[in-house]
Amino acid sequence: MRVDLVALVVDDYDPAIEFFVDVLGFDLVEDSPSLTNDGRPKRWVVVRPPGAETGILLARADGERQAMVVxxxxxxxxxxxxxxxxxxxxxxxxxxxxxxxxxxxxxxxxxxxxxxxxxxxxxxxxxxxx
Known part of the structure; x- marks a missing residue:
């Protein structure tokens, strides 16, 4: 058993990817089109420090409640x-x-x-x- 991903709510995908990959040196593990639970488009974006097992799911805030926790x-x-x-x-x-x-x-x-x-x-x- 292990923790695979931890979600981090962000304002937008691309600036978050730039920060984690270009600034911190993480690897971009995945950036794929996906859908929200109600069928709207989103992206599945995972970054991870080189050699680490646990990654961070960069989750764009969806709605006011999520935007408040960014x-x-x-x-x-x-x-x-x-x-x-x-x-x-x-x-x-x-x-x-x-x-x-x-x-x-x-x-x-x-x-x-x-x-x-x-x-x-x-x-x-x-x-x-x-």
Whole structure:
């Protein structure tokens, strides 16, 4: 048993793909036409860090209720965690690409950490070894 996908509600597919693939370095695993439960067109878009098993389903907000959670899916908490092997290199690359960090890097008992915002405004921890 494993977690295969986690849905992330976004405003639109293409800017989200650009952020996760071009800025963070994820792989675009799938971008296929699909249908909503009531038959309207949508896309099935999955991104995943290289070598990872669990992916992120980029789900375009459908309706007012879903649009209200874009950028605040976990009530303004850090809800997503990106672990890297070389924290300093990843941090520098992300800063150079324009990623907004809301905390400076710091060292905790579990490793190096800095909080950043994704394309929608959700909070992520960038995590790496000490």
């Amino acid at each position: 950028g605040n899916q976990v009530a303004d908490r850090v809800g997503f965690f990106l672990r890297v092997d070389d924290f300093d290199a990843a941090y520098r690359r992300m800063v150079a690409a324009g990623v907004e960090f809301v905390t400076a890097p710091r060292t905790e008992s579990y490793g190096r950490v800095a909080v950043f915002l994704d394309i929608a405004g959700n909070r992520w921890d960038l995590l790496g070894p000490v």
